[in-house]
Amino acid sequence: MMTVCKAVAAGNVASNRELIDGHFLMNVKLPLSLERPLPGQFLMVRIRGRREPFLGRPLSVYEFQRHVKNVTCEFLYRVVGKGTQFLSQLRLGDAVDVLGPLGRPFEIYPPNRKIVLIAGGMGIVPMTYLAGHYRSSGAGRNMKIICYAGAQNADALVGIERMQTCSDTRISTDDGSRGYSGLVTDLFARDLRTYDPRETAIFACGPRPMMKQLAVMLKDKSFPCQVSVEERMACGVGVCLGCVTAVKDDWGKRQYKRVCKEGPVFNIQDLIWD
Amino acid sequence: MVNVRDIKTAVKIGSLVLKNPVMPASGTFGYGEEFASFVDYNLLGAIVVKGLSLEPRAGNPPPRIIETTGGMLNAIGMENIGVHAFIKEKLPFLAQFNCAVIANVYGETVEEYQKVAEILSGAKGVHALEINISCPNVKKGGIAFGTDPDTVHDITGKVKQATNLPVIVKLSPNVTDIAEIAVSAQDAGADAVSLINTLTGMSVDIISRTSNIANLTGGLSGPAIKPIALRMVWEVAKKVSIPIIGIGGIMSPEDAVEFLIVGASAIQVGTANLINPLATMDILEGILAYLEVSDIMDIKDLVGSLKTERPREE
Numbered sequence: 001m002m003t004v005c006k007a008v009a010a011g012n013v014a015s016n017r018e019l020i021d022g023h024f025l026m027n028v029k030l031p032l033s034l035e036r037p038l039p040g041q042f043l044m045v046r047i048r049g050r051r052e053p054f055l056g057r058p059l060s061v062y063e064f065q066r067h068v069k070n071v072t073c074e075f076l077y078r079v080v081g082k083g084t085q086f087l088s089q090l091r092l093g094d095a096v097d098v099l100g101p102l103g104r105p106f107e108i109y110p111p112n113r114k115i116v117l118i119a120g121g122m123g124i125v126p127m128t129y130l131a132g133h134y135r136s137s138g139a140g141r142n143m144k145i146i147c148y149a150g151a152q153n154a155d156a157l158v159g160i161e162r163m164q165t166c167s168d169t170r171i172s173t174d175d176g177s178r179g180y181s182g183l184v185t186d187l188f189a190r191d192l193r194t195y196d197p198r199e200t201a202i203f204a205c206g207p208r209p210m211m212k213q214l215a216v217m218l219k220d221k222s223f224p225c226q227v228s229v230e231e232r233m234a235c236g237v238g239v240c241l242g243c244v245t246a247v248k249d250d251w252g253k254r255q256y257k258r259v260c261k262e263g264p265v266f267n268i269q270d271l272i273w274d
Numbered sequence: 275m276v277n278v279r280d281i282k283t284a285v286k287i288g289s290l291v292l293k294n295p296v297m298p299a300s301g302t303f304g305y306g307e308e309f310a311s312f313v314d315y316n317l318l319g320a321i322v323v324k325g326l327s328l329e330p331r332a333g334n335p336p337p338r339i340i341e342t343t344g345g346m347l348n349a350i351g352m353e354n355i356g357v358h359a360f361i362k363e364k365l366p367f368l369a370q371f372n373c374a375v376i377a378n379v380y381g382e383t384v385e386e387y388q389k390v391a392e393i394l395s396g397a398k399g400v401h402a403l404e405i406n407i408s409c410p411n412v413k414k415g416g417i418a419f420g421t422d423p424d425t426v427h428d429i430t431g432k433v434k435q436a437t438n439l440p441v442i443v444k445l446s447p448n449v450t451d452i453a454e455i456a457v458s459a460q461d462a463g464a465d466a467v468s469l470i471n472t473l474t475g476m477s478v479d480i481i482s483r484t485s486n487i488a489n490l491t492g493g494l495s496g497p498a499i500k501p502i503a504l505r506m507v508w509e510v511a512k513k514v515s516i517p518i519i520g521i522g523g524i525m526s527p528e529d530a531v532e533f534l535i536v537g538a539s540a541i542q543v544g545t546a547n548l549i550n551p552l553a554t555m556d557i558l559e560g561i562l563a564y565l566e567v568s569d570i571m572d573i574k575d576l577v578g579s580l581k582t583e584r585p586r587e588e
Contacts (some may be wrong), residue, residue, distance in 0.1 A: 008550065046549060054496060055341050055549055082341070088394070100552070234339050234346060235548040239304040241324075241350045242339035256332055256353065261308075 007099045009034045010048070011092045014072060022079045023158045024088050025062075030071050030098055037061045038105035039130035040228055040265040043073065044236035047086060048095040056099065057083040058233050058260070060205075062159070073098070076125050076159050080271070089227055102236050103264050106130055106203060106226050108137075113201040117147040118169065118214060120184050120206020124149055124159045126228050135166045146170065150184025153177045185213040193240040197222040204228075206266070212273040225268040230257040246272035281565050282572040285319065285540045287517055288440030288465030290402050292319035292540065295573060296530070299521050300325055300378035300404060300444070300542030306366035317558065319540060320374035322441035323360070327380045328390050330356035331457035340477045340486035345496020345523065345545060347475050349489035353379050357390050361397045361538035374401040376442065386420075387429050388436045395437040395503070398555065401586040403439050405429065408446030420471075423458040430462035438464040442519060445510075447499075448474050448494055452506045453513040460514045468519035468542065469510060470503045495547040497523040504536050510573045511537025511578055525553070527560020534561075539576040 010031050016026040028045075037043065063074035079088050090096070109115075111246035115134060119127040131145055145167035151157045154177040163169050171179030172187040180187045184206070202213055202225040211227050218225055231243040238261035247257045247270045254272060257263060283520040304371060304409040305323050315321060333353025340347050355363070360377070368375050377394045381387035394400045406422035407429060419425050420540055430443055443459040445452055447470035458466045472493025476484040485491075503522020511518055520538030523545070525529050530541045548552035563574075570576050 007552065051344060051497065053341060054343075054345060081562050097550075119429075194348070226548060232337050232339055234348070235302075235551075237551060238308045240348070240548050241301075241333065242338070242348055244333070244336050244338065244353070254332075256336075 002121070005067065005143060011073075011098045011133075012185065013092060013094045013096060015092065016088070016090045016124070018088070019029060019076075019158050020098065020155050021143045023156075024077055024079070026075045026077070026087065026090065027044070028073050028075070028098065029252075030073055032066070034071050034073075034098065034164060035074075035101055036064055036066065036099035037040065037129075039108070039133045040226075041101040042148070042236075043098050043100035044102060044233070045075070045087070046097045046099075047054075047201035048097050049092050051081040053086050054074070055083070055234050056097070056236060057087065058102075058236055060228075061101075061129050062125050063129065076122070078122050094178045099236060103260055106228075107120075107266050108133070109201045109224070111143050112199065113143070113144045114145055114189075114195065114199055116195065116200055117145065117163075118184060118188055118202065118204040118206070118210075119147065119163075120210040121156065122159075123134055123205030123210075123228070124163060124230060125205075127203065128163050131163060131202060139151045141252065144168070148184050148188045150174075150210070160249060165223065178212070183213070185210055188220045189217055203225075208273070211268070211271075215268050215273060218268060226265050227268050227271070228264045229259055229266060229271070230264070233260055236260045246274070248272060278562050278566045280571065281562060282574070283565075285517065285573070287402060287442065287519075287540070290374060290440045294319040294558060295534070295538075295540035295543050296554055296561065297322050297366035297376065297519075297540065298511070298554055300406065302547040305355075306359065306368050307364070307495050309547070310367075311323070311327055313555055315368075315371040320369075320376050320401070321368060322376040322378060322404060322542065323368075324336055324354055324365070325352055325353060325378040325380040326354050326357045326360050326390060326394070327382070328357060328386050328393075330354065330359065334461040335488045337486065337488055338492075340492070342475070342477055342494065342498065344498035345494055346479055347487055347492030347494055348472070348493040349487045351489065356379070357393050361393070362392055365397060365399050369399040375399055376402045378404045378406050378444070380406045384429050384432055384491045388432045391441075395439050397509075402441065402442060402465075402479050403433065403437060404442040404468060405433055405445050406446055406471070408448075420455065421449050423454050426455050427458045427462040428461055429440045430459045430464050432532050434463040441470050442466040444471055445469040446471050447502060447506055453509045454516050455523055456510040460548050464516060466517040466519060466539075467510065467514065470499070470506050470522045473499055473502065489518045495523065497525050497529075499523045500529060500532075504532055507533055507538050508536040508580065524557065527557050527564060529555075530557050531564050532577070533578045535578075535580050537580070539574075539577050
């Protein structure tokens, strides 16, 4: 007999402030029953009782903390559409419904690997949570973590402060206003030959063109590389088949996989980028 | 006041008796695996699984969905694992529950409908078939079948020949006269009709001037379509004597009760599942509470009880 136990967690906004233009840091207080998300997993966040936005929005976790009476979950997000616009208007005490943790997490490698994180724009969010996971787990404490973080300009590098405390962070901006001038994939490409595929694991999250570029760079190399992809979602739990992305199956045949269920983490060589 | 435990909620669809009128709508509940950790299936009237075709279908390219005011558009394109994989891999899981399983059937030809129906009829654990003649998101078949009364008559009759299971015909709202189509299905032997499927719609990104859906058009669902769905159920109820399963934007128990009042014997909860996995349970509970406070001992007394004349003001 199945145990019917899962429910939607009722949360309250503890803070929701704009860090720089269009970028918000939201802290949500949630019941202790909410499991700790694994790196790469996401939560569906919906404003309670609202007909607009209608669907929940999948959000990556920036920070998760367990306290005596509750847990707090931090989200860092950029306003890109109607859903995030409404989220940005939430105030202290506002009620949100949270479903999760959802999705396939990153596979965490043993500590003999050097960890390379590549983050474009808001891709910094799951990369920061992943770096924190390595740092707080006993075995990962002494691992070498190198993060390549890119954004359009210096202002849009919002959120890299935490990454800087736990990794060797190398910065690029499209307009050269901070760090290397150019794409984050170009910055990484300059260092690529210094990494040994046998002792390096690559994780990446960012806009689709960035990850496509990375896939091209790594095509004939044997680095293990996991990426977290984004797609519009409705249910977040695998029933609506709305969030699929094209992947190659074991025989190289094209098929669709659900980003919310078989993803959001995929091996980069399995993804089809057309 | 009546005791909630004494209220009769059973609904008959052909030879099949459902213990209550609440079930999920096809395509919003997968094959039943994902929601098993949220919903106690033993309490539901039935489970309706994702539409099944003879062979697996990959579905449409993404993006497949976009939120719209009061709902969403989708163009999944009938992605499914195919009827054989369903029977082998998914059906045994559903068999453990004390709950009717309704398999949704999809085909590109009349023969495919017939073949899928025949295969499902031979499988243990399928209790009824819902024939999807109304999918708006595939080029061939689907909607074309569902918009012509003669074709609906033909498919319904052929599926009935291929199976002993009760047959529910799921109707498209993208027609001029849905009641005419419903009558055709009834005449050909349908045991029930379910309505409405999604309404064909569009959403455009004005920066890129492209459709927000790769398929260009999609099916509109959610609370935005409820008034249309209610009107159509009411129109069909006036013309047919077989049970009607009402579908369209049901988000709350009150929405469900509206459908029962205009003539639906049962209801399907669709898009609501996508924002609240517990929606079916919440709606069932709320319907029972409504019957209790309204002193209605048998849900049949509520079905089709719409008063078309307004009470005179004293």
